[in-house]
Amino acid sequence: MSNILEINNVSKSYQNFMLQNVSFALPEGCIMGLIGINGAGKTTLINSVLNLIRIDQGDIKIFGMEHGNLTTDAKEKLGVVYDENCLPEGLNIKEICNVFCRIYKSWDEKLYYSIIEKMEIPSSVSIGKMSRGNKIKVNLVVALTHHPRLLILDEITASLDPIMRNNVLAIFREFVQDEKNSILFSSHITTDLENVADYITFIDNGKLIFSMNKDSLLDDNLLIRCKESEFARLDKTFITAYENKPNGVIALASNQLKQYCLDELINFEEPTIEEIMLLITKGVR
Numbered sequence: 001m002s003n004i005l006e007i008n009n010v011s012k013s014y015q016n017f018m019l020q021n022v023s024f025a026l027p028e029g030c031i032m033g034l035i036g037i038n039g040a041g042k043t044t045l046i047n048s049v050l051n052l053i054r055i056d057q058g059d060i061k062i063f064g065m066e067h068g069n070l071t072t073d074a075k076e077k078l079g080v081v082y083d084e085n086c087l088p089e090g091l092n093i094k095e096i097c098n099v100f101c102r103i104y105k106s107w108d109e110k111l112y113y114s115i116i117e118k119m120e121i122p123s124s125v126s127i128g129k130m131s132r133g134n135k136i137k138v139n140l141v142v143a144l145t146h147h148p149r150l151l152i153l154d155e156i157t158a159s160l161d162p163i164m165r166n167n168v169l170a171i172f173r174e175f176v177q178d179e180k181n182s183i184l185f186s187s188h189i190t191t192d193l194e195n196v197a198d199y200i201t202f203i204d205n206g207k208l209i210f211s212m213n214k215d216s217l218l219d220d221n222l223l224i225r226c227k228e229s230e231f232a233r234l235d236k237t238f239i240t241a242y243e244n245k246p247n248g249v250i251a252l253a254s255n256q257l258k259q260y261c262l263d264e265l266i267n268f269e270e271p272t273i274e275e276i277m278l279l280i281t282k283g284v285r
């Protein structure tokens with residue numbers, strides 16, 4: 001399995017923020033969720049990948065090519081959707097199709113109308129008159145219709161209702177089924193990522209905390225809720241982060257703790273991605 005996207009030691013600084021030495025790779029046929037709290041650097045990273053901002057250091061390869069030197073064909077194989085409408089507001093569904101079929105060689109009109117129908121997008125109104133969720137959906141349909149190999153999505157699911165989110169997640173699963181296509185998508189809705197992601201990349205304050213297989217992430221970590229006195233007795237070697245709460249302590253620990261902890265009062269749970277993210281971001285490490 002080769003990598004569709006490779007990010008090596010990427011740094012980018014703004015006056016009050018720095019993306020620091022971020023490295024990770026997205027293999028073919030996989031969905032990667034990019035997580036982090038507001039201002040962590042997700043959009044900065046995505047804009048760096050897309051060469052929309054100039055990075056200070058590092059290198060980024062898409063389809064094995066340096067991201068600033070993509071051929072026209074390679075650019076066609078890239079689908080990008082932001083959390084805002086990037087299509088002309090005055091055009092309706094048919095007019096969008098008429099415009100984009102001239103731009104993309106691989107535009108697939110049949111696919112376009114079939115996803116429009118699947119996503120229940122109103123076809124007679126212009127984009128500008130659509131709801132925010134429908135606007136995002138049309139942007140996603142356009143991105144899918146030129147048969148990209150890599151989809152990059154920045155926080156798009158937050159604008160969709162739960163039923164439509166499920167529809168879209170099913171489309172994502174179908175999209176990567178051929179094991180050639182991949183998706184990098186940032187989201188605050190970590191349950192969506194629990195459903196579809198193969199990998200999770202977590203950045204906090206511009207630093208990469210981890211980029212790893214989702215199943216390993218959930219298997220390797222334990223969540224502990226216990227009294228302060230119980231927490232005091234635990235071997236801290238295995239504690240990744242913890243937070244003092246009014247009714248005790250909540251902690252994230254390595255799965256290895258289970259083998260060494262003989263305290264029967266301690267209850268181990270499988271953490272959610274959100275619990276992992278919040279404890280690492282807000283807890284004591």
Ligand SMILES: Nc1ncnc2c1ncn2[C@@H]1O[C@H](COP(=O)(O)OP(=O)(O)OP(=O)(O)O)[C@@H](O)[C@H]1O
Binds near residue numbers: 016042044
């Ligand atoms: N053009 C810019 N000039 C200066 N600072 C910037 C610029 N763009 C982003 N930043 C800063 O970089 C930091 C990271 O922002 P970024 O948008 O990448 O975060 P994010 O993780 O995508 O956040 P959110 O979840 O809120 O979308 C923020 O502190 C932001 O203010």
